[in-house]
Amino acid sequence: MELLIFILVIISALFVIASGVWVAIVLISRNRRVE
Amino acid sequence: MVLSVAVVLAYVVLLTFVAVRARAAREFEEFSLAKRALPLALVFGSLAATYVGPGFTIAFVGRGFNSGFLFLGIGLAYAIQNILVGLFVAPRLRALKNCHTLGDAIGQKYDRKCQILAGIISVGICTFLAAVMAHAGGVVLTDIFNLPSWSCVTIVVGVTALYTTFGGLRASVITDAFQFSSFAILLPITLLFVLMFHLDCGAAAFAQQTSVATVEGFGSVSLIKIVGLVAAFLLGETLIPPYANRALASKTTHISRNGFILAGIFSVVWFMVMISLGITARSIIPKDTAEDLVLLKLVESILPASGYALLLVVLVSVVMSSLDSLLNAGAVAFTQDIVKPFAKLPDKSSLKIGRCATIIIAVIAVACAPAVPSIIDGLLICYTIWASAILPALIIGLWIKNPRPLAGILSMGVGTLVAMIAIMFFFIFPSIIDVPAIIIPALGSALLAYILGHWIASIKSGA
Numbered sequence: 454m455e456l457l458i459f460i461l462v463i464i465s466a467l468f469v470i471a472s473g474v475w476v477a478i479v480l481i482s483r484n485r486r487v488e
Numbered sequence: 489m490v491l492s493v494a495v496v497l498a499y500v501v502l503l504t505f506v507a508v509r510a511r512a513a514r515e516f517e518e519f520s521l522a523k524r525a526l527p528l529a530l531v532f533g534s535l536a537a538t539y540v541g542p543g544f545t546i547a548f549v550g551r552g553f554n555s556g557f558l559f560l561g562i563g564l565a566y567a568i569q570n571i572l573v574g575l576f577v578a579p580r581l582r583a584l585k586n587c588h589t590l591g592d593a594i595g596q597k598y599d600r601k602c603q604i605l606a607g608i609i610s611v612g613i614c615t616f617l618a619a620v621m622a623h624a625g626g627v628v629l630t631d632i633f634n635l636p637s638w639s640c641v642t643i644v645v646g647v648t649a650l651y652t653t654f655g656g657l658r659a660s661v662i663t664d665a666f667q668f669s670s671f672a673i674l675l676p677i678t679l680l681f682v683l684m685f686h687l688d689c690g691a692a693a694f695a696q697q698t699s700v701a702t703v704e705g706f707g708s709v710s711l712i713k714i715v716g717l718v719a720a721f722l723l724g725e726t727l728i729p730p731y732a733n734r735a736l737a738s739k740t741t742h743i744s745r746n747g748f749i750l751a752g753i754f755s756v757v758w759f760m761v762m763i764s765l766g767i768t769a770r771s772i773i774p775k776d777t778a779e780d781l782v783l784l785k786l787v788e789s790i791l792p793a794s795g796y797a798l799l800l801v802v803l804v805s806v807v808m809s810s811l812d813s814l815l816n817a818g819a820v821a822f823t824q825d826i827v828k829p830f831a832k833l834p835d836k837s838s839l840k841i842g843r844c845a846t847i848i849i850a851v852i853a854v855a856c857a858p859a860v861p862s863i864i865d866g867l868l869i870c871y872t873i874w875a876s877a878i879l880p881a882l883i884i885g886l887w888i889k890n891p892r893p894l895a896g897i898l899s900m901g902v903g904t905l906v907a908m909i910a911i912m913f914f915f916i917f918p919s920i921i922d923v924p925a926i927i928i929p930a931l932g933s934a935l936l937a938y939i940l941g942h943w944i945a946s947i948k949s950g951a
Contacts, residue, residue, distance in 0.1 A: 454695070455691045455692050455694075455695035456691050458691070458694065458695050458698060459683075459690070459691035459694055459695070461760070462679070462683070462694070462760065462761070462764045463680065463683065465676075465757045465760040465761050465764070466676035466677075466679050466680050466761050466764075467676070468757050469672050469675070469676040469754075469757055469758060469761050470672065470673050470676050470677065472532075472533075472536070472668075472672050472754060473668060473669040473670075473671075473672030473673040474669070474673065475529060476529050476530070476532070476533035476665050476668050476669050476672070477665075477666075477669035477673075479527065479529035479530065479533075479665070480529075480530070480533075480662065480665045480666060480669070483527075483530075
């Protein structure tokens, strides 16, 4: 149970980071297209 | 100190560069709805950046510190609200033609009077929320620069108003996406850093702190307060003007729906990360640390000075991304719902009025910022007024076939009045009434007023 909560928290953190990276990639590729 | 200032200034320069690349809006459609061409990633990123304000960062870390995962349950109500809006309301809003604001939507479903009243409420709410954000931005910058509070508030609002005035919604959305990426990457990295290097006994210590904090949390909050908080999270922020603008500016109805659903799912994970940061802080900083200072103290004690400066930058981002959306949404509502119903304006004049309104709302926000009681109370007051004033008329209007203007006017009028009287009562007798609990009677009376108005109008039209 302890390990499960711990892993869940780490997965959440990774999910949030992945969302940030996804939005950043779209933003950068959009800027390139505008150029 | 020098390093902190340098990091913040570098961030502001980078942000200005991103905003300048978004280009100035050349027509009102671009200023208000970014030409209805936003892709999914930008709708999602911008929605998440707008709702992740100081309340969902600083305050949630503090709540995790004091009451463990109790607030994750309350936060679930917020996620459910976003998902429900995505499934049932956002696509219907996006499908309306020639609709720039919520007031427009209400005007199309009821009549012009309802649109103007909805516009006045929208502008008022955006201005008060902007004042709350300005207050929060002032608190963060004062900590970095050691300048007087008023000058810090002016810097935050000034920079934000500058790019929002010229770039409109597109600049707001693009800078939001940039700001979202910075805090969505840096704050979870801080959590992972604490979990890996600063938690003795690892998973076992974390689980033990979680259970102790959550039990303490349930013991310290009354049932009525929990019900009020769930109601405030479920309804308070539903479709406030900046969110509605993003629903309307999506490229398609599908993007509008999926953007809200994704933002809802993201909010649960975000709350998990923020609360976990608060729980990890329990074994690192003193137990009597004030709730709003937990995040700052935690980072100060585990990261070097440059890390602390980076966190302050993240917090400035969190504030600015919410503030720019509010300034733009307020200005668009003013132009579209209050000025346009009285005068036929050429596009260029609408754009000029929108820009002037952005500046005026920013100035009022700066002036009102010192009067904000606290970040959480300020937000809850705004949500209470918004939920009771607008939600019944908007949601019922979008769903029933022949909504009656009398029902719309009565619901908006009574909802606003009851919420404001209850809030004044809260300021006079703070020990008797809790802010989160006000939403229940205010929303109930708005619903009753709607039913009454609908019934009277039906009898009149039948006679």
